[in-house]
Amino acid sequence: MEHYLNRLLESRGWHFISYCLLLIILAGCNSGQAPKAYSQTVLSEVALPQPRLSSSISLEEALLKRRSLREYSPRPPELAEVSQLLWAAQGITGKDYPFRTAPSAGATYPLETWLVVGTITGLEPGVYHYKIASHSLEFAKRGDFREALSNASVFQQHVKLAPATIVLTAVYERTTERYGTRGGMYVYMEAGHVGQNICLQAEALGLGTVPVGAVDEQAVAEILGITGSNQVPVYIFPFGHKP
Numbered sequence: 110m111e112h113y114l115n116r117l118l119e120s121r122g123w124h125f126i127s128y129c130l131l132l133i134i135l136a137g138c139n140s141g142q143a144p145k146a147y148s149q150t151v152l153s154e155v156a157l158p159q160p161r162l163s164s165s166i167s168l169e170e171a172l173l174k175r176r177s178l179r180e181y182s183p184r185p186p187e188l189a190e191v192s193q194l195l196w197a198a199q200g201i202t203g204k205d206y207p208f209r210t211a212p213s214a215g216a217t218y219p220l221e222t223w224l225v226v227g228t229i230t231g232l233e234p235g236v237y238h239y240k241i242a243s244h245s246l247e248f249a250k251r252g253d254f255r256e257a258l259s260n261a262s263v264f265q266q267h268v269k270l271a272p273a274t275i276v277l278t279a280v281y282e283r284t285t286e287r288y289g290t291r292g293g294m295y296v297y298m299e300a301g302h303v304g305q306n307i308c309l310q311a312e313a314l315g316l317g318t319v320p321v322g323a324v325d326e327q328a329v330a331e332i333l334g335i336t337g338s339n340q341v342p343v344y345i346f347p348f349g350h351k352p
């Protein structure tokens with residue numbers, strides 16, 4: 110054991126060991142349930158199809174082809190495609206601890222994922238919250254909020270025209286409580302990781318998206334129904350089939 114520890118220390122150093130210890134302590138403190146950051150009536154819960162773990166397109170091809178898409182075919186994406194995008198964004202991939210598809214500073218997971226639906230096969234128009242632990246959607250609000258979301262994004266037309274939009278919100282305290290003000294930057298770095306996962310997964314599905322940072326936080330919070338909660342909208346991703 111001592112020999113093993115010495116070898117580990119030589120090869121990786123104290124920082125790596127302390128980071129592992131921190132994650133083990135964290136795993137003990139946190140049972141893996143995502144903390145509820147809002148209190149909202151859930152109209153119903155929609156089970157999502159299991160994500161596929163293979164693709165006909167390589168990672169390199171997806172990287173090569175990815176381009177921001179601002180025009181979409183009127184053909185509605187399928188529920189399976191939505192499931193795949195949400196899983197790529199924040200799905201659980203850890204075996205012993207609920208680590209996710211995207212890295213997170215100290216596994217603090219400050220981001221929540223929402224879906225504003227206009228036309229998706231198998232989903233009513235409305236606002237949905239992605240429940241990561243069960244890979245399902247909580248139906249939070251009924252109605253087509255795409256125009257309102259477009260108005261809240263400095264009237265960007267692609268937000269109105271896209272069949273649906275993924276919205277990332279942040280609960281900053283989850284990360285800043287541990288890392289102080291630098292934690293605020295970590296939240297944005299993480300949103301970038303999640304965003305790239307969404308972009309590449311969209312490409313692999315033959316869909317397209319565009320990262321949209323120009324949003325009025327308060328107006329988007331109103332659409333989601335999270336005004337007054339500790340969640341702040343950060344980044345949105347309208348998506349759809351290529352025209």
Ligand SMILES: Cc1cc2nc3c(=O)[nH]c(=O)nc-3n(C[C@H](O)[C@H](O)[C@H](O)COP(=O)(O)O)c2cc1C
Pocket residue numbers: 175176177178179265319320321322323324
């Ligand atoms: C942080 C960030 C914010 C962005 N905000 C917007 C936006 O509000 N509206 C928009 O149409 N595109 C937005 N974009 C997309 C960029 O315009 C786009 O990535 C850039 O033109 C490069 O093109 P490409 O994505 O096709 O490579 C944003 C991209 C990033 C990374």
